[in-house]
């Protein structure tokens with residue numbers, strides 16, 4: 057089997073040396089608890105700063121992932137397979153960069169191979185690597201599509217994300233049951249209406265209008 061490896065691009069926005077210590081992060085959580093009006097030293101809250109910092113490590117683990125490297129191992133031995141590859145209903149958990157509250161939804165990712173394919177779990181991991189950061193949904197959608205296009209160089213890439221933003225549902229306008237849909241269509245998915253229609257049918261029909 058022919059495995060191609062591509063060099064990984066830099067992916068961290070900030071050099072690791074600029075990262076504050078765990079103690080500093082926990083102290084910041086204590087400050088927020090006090091600012092909210094509670095006592096960080098009472099029994100129920102005593103371990104909360106440490107727990108919050110551990111939760112942040114999970115929520116924002118994407119900063120330590122390199123999405124380009126995730127796609128670097130691709131396979132050319134595909135018996136000429138050149139039909140659409142679609143991964144749908146990928147669970148999406150992200151955080152809005154304006155309020156740092158959850159964005160929960162699902163992503164659908166497709167590409168049209170041009171001789172190279174990747175393991176299907178790698179597509180889900182690319183979604184996660186970008187989702188586990190501070191995000192806006194538009195940028196998240198574009199980053200996933202652009203990375204797959206740049207690294208795999210397929211004939212086209214399509215990404216659709218539908219998600220609810222807790223900054224809309226639990227604060228501010230308090231709009232429940234509202235989800236936001238974003239899409240990024242590249243190559244054949246942008247240029248060929250029948251390819252786009254086939255993809256939209258595969259991920260659930262005409263529930264939404266997708267702009268090119």
Ligand SMILES: [Zn+2]
Nearest residue numbers: 152154155223
């Ligand atoms: Zn927000």
